[in-house]
Structures are given as C-alpha cells and as structure tokens.
Amino acid sequence: MNWYNVGKIVNTHGILGEVRVISTTDFPEERYAIGNKLSLFLGDTKTPLVLTVTSHRQHKNFDLLKFEGFLTIEMVQGFRNGILKVTEYQLSDLEGDEYYFHEIMDCTVYDLVGQEIGVVTDILQTGANDVWTVTPTKGKAHYIPYIEDVVKEIDIDKKKIVIEVMDGLLS
Missing domain, CATH: 2.30.30.240 (PRC-barrel domain)
Structure with missing residues (x-):
C-alpha cells in the first residue's frame, strides 16, 4: 500500500488535545474534515496509529486538529514530529489537467x-x-x-x- 503525506504535527496547541500541523496537502478541507481518518506515523514505526478527526480550524499558518479519544495535552504530546498520511485509496480524482x-x-x-x-x-x-x-x-x-x-x-x-x-x- 502506498502512503501520501498530508501534514506534520509540529506541536500541541492549548490543553484540550489539539495539535498544530504544518500541512502539505492541497486539500486541507477534505483531508481534515470531521470524521476523516488520518494515519499517524511516529519515528521509524511501520504501523500507523489511525486517528479520526473531530475538529479542524486554521490558526496563523497552521492547521489545528483534534482527534477522537484524545482529549488532553498529555494524550497528544507524543504525536510531536509525527507525519500524517493517507492511503492511495483516500486520494480524490482530480480534474483533467491536474496531477498529484x-x-x-x-x-x-x-x-x-x-x-x-x-x-x-x-x-x-x-x-x-x-x-x-x-x-x-x-x-x-x-x-x-x-x-x-x-x-x-x-x-x-x-x-x-x-x-x-x-x-x-x-x-
């Protein structure tokens, strides 16, 4: 299975489990939609942690995300420097002259x-x-x-x- 980067978690934000993401996707509204699943790769791990987006907002140059079941800063501190990815099956079809x-x-x-x-x-x-x-x-x-x-x-x-x-x- 092929994986494609959509963002990197660079820090936490606040105390309620929100993370700060530098986005690398052209489709943040789609990738970070509530209910969408993202796979988090930490370090050299081959098996991702699958996360479900519960909120998304933009703040300065960052996308701020919260995930289902992760309600405190302590629960998401270990996500720092993790890479958020989607599978090839989650990619959308593009218009005729657009390419990934x-x-x-x-x-x-x-x-x-x-x-x-x-x-x-x-x-x-x-x-x-x-x-x-x-x-x-x-x-x-x-x-x-x-x-x-x-x-x-x-x-x-x-x-x-x-x-x-x-x-x-x-x-």
Missing part, C-alpha cells in the same frame, strides 16, 4: 522532437504556477514552469512529459 505531485515526480521530460531533457526531481510551488526541477543525466538542473505554453503532454502511465522548449528555458 507523486504522479509527476520521476517522469521523464522530452522536447517536441523526442530528445530527452531529464527527469522531474522536485516540484516548487511559486503561487502563480508550479515549477518542476528537471535534472538531466549530466549538467545542471532546468526549471520548467507548469504552464500551458510550455507543457504540451503528460502521460502518467508512461511517466512521460513533452514540453515545448521556449527561448532561454534550458540555459
């Missing part, structure tokens, strides 16, 4: 004539659009904006992306 990061990572990028440029090794979120770090077998990484003018084709099953190389894009 794990689907784009490790895809091979080609230009319009079929010449290999490199492999997607990182995704940077800039606010306006994502930027993919494409690392060739030799040389320095390239930064490819995920915009319609550049990205022409994505085939997730074949792990293949075709882009139009605009002037200055690969320099």
Whole structure:
C-alpha cells in the first residue's frame, strides 16, 4: 500500500488535545474534515496509529486538529514530529489537467522532437504556477514552469512529459 503525506504535527496547541500541523496537502478541507481518518506515523514505526478527526480550524499558518479519544495535552504530546498520511485509496480524482505531485515526480521530460531533457526531481510551488526541477543525466538542473505554453503532454502511465522548449528555458 502506498502512503501520501498530508501534514506534520509540529506541536500541541492549548490543553484540550489539539495539535498544530504544518500541512502539505492541497486539500486541507477534505483531508481534515470531521470524521476523516488520518494515519499517524511516529519515528521509524511501520504501523500507523489511525486517528479520526473531530475538529479542524486554521490558526496563523497552521492547521489545528483534534482527534477522537484524545482529549488532553498529555494524550497528544507524543504525536510531536509525527507525519500524517493517507492511503492511495483516500486520494480524490482530480480534474483533467491536474496531477498529484507523486504522479509527476520521476517522469521523464522530452522536447517536441523526442530528445530527452531529464527527469522531474522536485516540484516548487511559486503561487502563480508550479515549477518542476528537471535534472538531466549530466549538467545542471532546468526549471520548467507548469504552464500551458510550455507543457504540451503528460502521460502518467508512461511517466512521460513533452514540453515545448521556449527561448532561454534550458540555459
């Protein structure tokens, strides 16, 4: 089974069992919905603790969560530095031109004539659009904006992306 990170518990908040989460999901309203189940991985443990969300609110740059059965600060102090994850079965279907990061990572990028440029090794979120770090077998990484003018084709099953190389894009 594949697991996908949705957040990291960085601290407790208050005395009533609330935890402070740095979210890594684009869908906090869905992931942290009341009744949703999240799996907490602590340290090097292979078996997660399954938690049910009982409340969610935002505070500053954090998502604050409470879980069923965990009512005091003492009960959640051990959750600090734990990673909240969901299974592949909990992922939602996305719109036609939207992809999960794990689907784009490790895809091979080609230009319009079929010449290999490199492999997607990182995704940077800039606010306006994502930027993919494409690392060739030799040389320095390239930064490819995920915009319609550049990205022409994505085939997730074949792990293949075709882009139009605009002037200055690969320099």
